[in-house]
Amino acid sequence: xxSRSVQSVGRVSPLITQRFxxxxxxxxxxxxxxxNMNGASNIFAPSSFSSPRRLYHKNVLDHYNNPxxxxxxxxxDADVGVGLVGxxxxxxxxxxxxxxxxxxxxxxxxxxxxxxxxxxxSSSYVTTMVKGLTLEEAAKIKNTxxxxxxxxxxxxxxxSMLAEDAIKSAVKNYRSKSLDDAAxxxxxxxxxxxx
Numbered sequence: 001x002x003s004r005s006v007q008s009v010g011r012v013s014p015l016i017t018q019r020f021x022x023x024x025x026x027x028x029x030x031x032x033x034x035x036n037m038n039g040a041s042n043i044f045a046p047s048s049f050s051s052p053r054r055l056y057h058k059n060v061l062d063h064y065n066n067p068x069x070x071x072x073x074x075x076x077d078a079d080v081g082v083g084l085v086g087x088x089x090x091x092x093x094x095x096x097x098x099x100x101x102x103x104x105x106x107x108x109x110x111x112x113x114x115x116x117x118x119x120x121x122s123s124s125y126v127t128t129m130v131k132g133l134t135l136e137e138a139a140k141i142k143n144t145x146x147x148x149x150x151x152x153x154x155x156x157x158x159x160s161m162l163a164e165d166a167i168k169s170a171v172k173n174y175r176s177k178s179l180d181d182a183a184x185x186x187x188x189x190x191x192x193x194x195x
Contacts (some may be wrong), residue, residue, distance in 0.1 A: 064120035081174025
């Protein structure tokens with residue numbers, strides 16, 4: 001009974017059929033259809049829903065479902081720079097940390113993002129971009145590169161801008177730490193030279 005009252009785009013699981021049939025709600029579900037988006041979880045949507053469906057591009061889904069470099073780096077380490085940025089309009093928050101070796105090359109990157117799928121995918125993708133780059137190269141990354149690779153729609157461009165801002169903020173934080181460390185190291189040397 002349930003499978004007849006539902007238009008199936010994907011395969012209807014026998015378990016779902018049994019659960020809904022057992023609840024006696026199959027007849028009230030006649031206005032719903034089951035959609036399966038490329039292996040994603042099954043989604044119920046009213047068949048009278050007239051807005052076009054927005055589907056994420058496969059690159060966004062890949063980075064969202066399998067995010068790379070998730071985690072933290074200790075912000076107090078001298079070789080770590082941290083960028084924390086947010087978008088007040090949508091509430092997305094991105095924290096990106098870079099570990100830089102003595103040659104000025106980013107050798108490790110970690111991120112944590114609170115936001116939509118596009119924000120998480122943008123964070124994940126930018127970490128794959130910057131690993132192995134110099135600070136100067138990483139600071140030149142533009143949101144358009146991220147948006148193009150992920151095929152972000154115009155309404156999601158702010159997510160790629162957050163990723164650009166996060167890497168620039170992390171580079172700036174690392175450089176300010178390096179300057180502070182250099183200044184602190186120079187003070188004892190100057191004091192010893194004056195004596």
